Amino acid sequence: MSRVPTAELRRYLLTGHIRCRDCLRARLPRSPGTTASPSRQTRAFASQNATIASIAPSVSAAPVTPLRKQLKEQAKALKASGTKKKRNADNQTVPGWELTVGIEIHAQLNTARKLFSAAATSFNDIPNSNVALFDVAMPGSQPIFQPETLIPAVRAALALNCAIQPVSRFDRKHYFHWDQPAGYQITQYYEPFARDGRITLYARDGIAPEDGDRVDVGIKQVQMEQDTAKTTAQPGEVHWLDFNRVGVPLIEIITLPQIHHPATAAALVRKVQMLLASVDACVSGMEAGGLRADVNVSVRRTEDVATGKLGTRTEIKNLSSFKAVEDAIIAERDRQIAVLEAGGVVEGETRGWSLGSTGTRRLRGKEGEVDYRYMPDPDLGPVVIGDDLVGHLAASMGVLPDPEIDMLIARYGLSAKDALSLMLLDNGARIQYFYRLLDTLDERLGIDSSAELETRSGHRHALLAVNWCLHELGKLTELSADLGMTPEGECKVPSADLAAILYHLHKREITAKVAKDLLWGVFRGDITSGAVSEAINANDLWFQEISEQDYAALADQAVEGEAKVLGEFLRFKQGKAKAYPQGKLMFLVGKMMRTGPEERMDPASAERVMRSRIEEVYLLALEGSK
Template sequence: MSRIPTAALSKYLLQGQVSRQGCLRLTRTPQISARAIALRPAIVSSSHSRSLHTQTAETPLSSSSSSSSAAAAPSNHVPLRKQLKDEAKKAKAAGKKKKKNASNQVVPGWELTVGIEIHAQLNTARKLFSEATTSSNDESNRHVAYFDLATPGSQPHFQKETLIPALRAALALNCDVQPVSRFDRKHYFHWDQPSGYQITQYYEPFAREGRIILQPRDGIAAEDGDGIEVRIQQVQMEQDTAKTMAQPGEMHWIDFNRTGVPLIEIITRPDIHHPATAAALVRKVQILLNAVDACVSGMEAGGLRADVNVSVRRTDDPNAPLGTRTEIKNLSSFKAVEDAIIAERDRQIAVLEAGGVIDGETRGWSIGSTETRRLRGKEGEVDYRYMPDPDLLPVVIGDDLVNHLRESMGQLPDAEVDELTEVFGLTAKDALSLVALDNGARVEYFWRVVESLQSKLGSTISENPACFQLAANWILHELGRLTSNPHDESAQDLGFTSDGECRRVPVDALADILLFLYQHKITAKVAKELLWVVHRGNVPDQYASVADAIETENMWFHELSEEEYAKLADQAIEGQEDIVAQFVDTTGSKPYPQGKLMFLVGRMMRLGSEERIDPKNAEGVMRRLLQEKYVPALGRAEE
């Protein structure tokens, strides 16, 4: 008899379900258990013998493998963009069209209720209960301790430093930190959980009773008006599972690097009633965690995942209890959160309107799908068999530590967005984008550029607000254009660091470009060319500085004189009497033909030396000459 698949064994043990295909089947190739693959221990000092690291010889540990050659086959990774395109093609071929979310926040006669559980990977150097290193990019199974593999005799040792980012996250979420918390075991059987249980904080978490305020600028549904408060029931620490990598031929590889990585689970109250607001909450939580350096990465990199609990009830009886909830697991993007909630809400309403009953169950969601799918019946507390972990002592957190972290946490995103909108004149959308981009590193870079510009100008923001508004727009938009070439992989990453530096465009180089542009010493076109020069590394390799590049290539702006502008205007007006006629009698109800004015300015730009023309000054000259010279001359000619 070949090895029974883990999923089938789990259904038999936990749910009493037997496979319809029977228990016996022919074996064509030998099956190798994950535990049968030998591990080669790494050499460590005796002081670290309790968390002896282990690693595989060549390949990740495998839950099943057909042969050694199959196990060595490379992984066929499919990029996210291609997954979306393939799913869209399948939906189109099947004649399915996705509903637009903009008009799909409410279903008349029904109330939606949503609670969210967010799992975020903490920014720590070590795992939660072992001294193994946390890593997401290293080779598989290179950072694994005996306890991570549930090796008999190994014991968990709580790493106290993992508590610091967890506390910062709890404070950012306005939670009450508990002086004493304890760890529990959550039992379930799966190949990504070697011990058969997960260590978490179910009964006594380290933080409770928080709240998040969502505003319209956060992207909530219009139906939520001026804002909504979402309560947080608790925040608990727990360990992550191993990473499963699907391979061809119904084979899975297991990477235990992720086993034991510290997580926090943020559990909200069921205070959300619109899909867009749910997505906005997850987005804001990610921004908050990045702002306080608690989370190692966002949803796009797999460092944050969301489970949503969805239920519906009719609105004709306000005293009716909430409907039966279903849980949608492992949503990995903000769009997936909104789309999955809409699909599940519509499914539940259709079942109830047809006279059916909603089953409490766990459901899944695929990228580009239009429907949720059933995964399994909903497990409850009895199934998980929660129990206090006998090997771990309580965690005692002092008020002095909490107060120190609260005082040193710095400015939170809401206050930062307010400052960006009020002081620098950014729109709320641009301010939020600046704060959220590159996990908060982009806005740190902005503040460093502002500091450099203040030093170079010798003045404050209030004295030269236009210069710093220019910096905000360039850092948000022009830097983004540097990474817009899909064929240049080296250009995709600007190299932002958490302390606000950028390896591809250093702070002082951008400050120099912006200062010269603000002082009209170079044109906008030249400034953009210089940005590309810096981005390609030609400064300081080919040119000593930005100023040296301008001097060497003779790119300083030598603007035309007033007389030269007037001569260009005369040339641009020549033969354009029909257009000039549209400027006659524009002082009354007739609107000023701004588009025609810009057409004439464009002719000036093409007829002259573009590197010597300031578009605003050219517009001013053309506007003045139309009023004082060309329109009166046209009137005299008609008389």
């Protein structure tokens, strides 16, 4: 094939010049049949680059609606429609029917280059600025496999307990859509690089109660493949295409159809995201679009289970949150059951799901393997993976999530829920922040971080750190779109500054209210890094606790007129109530805190004094009056 002049390639697609590193950059197109002087071309190119630069920030900085807000809007929409939705926890099974689910998870790999070209995989650059000739199917361009993309892929497969295949090959999957310039996608259908994996889900992972304490789900295969262009819908049925994402390396994780409850399906996707983050294989999680899930759903009557034949499956595409996975499976299960109970037939098809929907919607008839016309890619040779590479990656993976969660529970006294939340938040960066925070706090408190903590009282500062990492930092995200958390575990609130705040709080040198004000000040930049103690001094925020006599006087004031509440404590003392009325106690403590100078009161001290006054004064008085 003769060399095509660059000027002809420019007219073919994007009308851009060829960059070094084998990439194209978008330029302003010329009208057909016209020639422009060099100076006019220069002005046109400068104008186009300015236009792209003005558009790009608005595209990349588009506000991201937090999932919590999306869920609130979904709840409002359901309430307005008059539809009463059954709680997912009570909707895991349907009597007389068995649900079967298989999942396909697509995850963007953490690589600097694309799968078959040297173009960069940066997602924050100007649209259509990281596009190689092969990415947009320029005539004569050839794929060149980038070996470095194999590293995160193998690490992911090892984390999923897969067997790495010594030889794998690429195939072409043919379909036509505007986001796939070549008319086919290069994937590994016949000979993937990893097979026969397994993932274990425990009750703490959020599986359905019907699955018991644990469930094992088999992984059929893990294959490498290309991503497609990013499509952004515009008003008036216009779509913008950003080819920066074309050719970005993905892995597709295909599970066996061994999931039978919607909550377990959501737990599996959540666990996979956590595993990929723990071995640094995935760019980002579902909330950022770096991981997407397709679910295959079928139902059959319980009397048909013995035959082993599954029902007709439908596929729900591109689910982008864990809740969407569970909700979409429930909706599609109920739809299929309704069709079959009405005497109908479930059609094999591809369906879609939108946040806030009460049902799935048909997208197209299901494309089978014959429709895709899979064939070995003639331009790519086999991928050979040596045992030495697999052994090195397996030895360098570090601690996987399950052993780490066990350590957090045993060593620091965390609950399973808190440990799991730390592992999941910020795509694994929040747990790194916690470790940084705890190391600094240990150092300030003079605690040997390598020593084993034997009693729960020794965990108090660790539990304090967990609470602030999860809840207080979480409250900041409700007021700001982003904490700016880095993969290394730092954010707009430096871990050293939060450690200083928690040190003074742990030593009871400041109140919780002052600590929260200091946190907000650090986050906004009102308190410079390393100046927490200076800010406390400058504003005279040190805790000066009231005396025991003052606490007792406030307790007496709070108890006035609460004879009925005191009666509950008397009933417990006389054995007429099974549980201590802790809620009533905290009600009285709350009255104390509201009555007294809150900035000089410690809730724990207030609770201790109130409990003592009730048991040593008021209950004796009540018993004496009777």
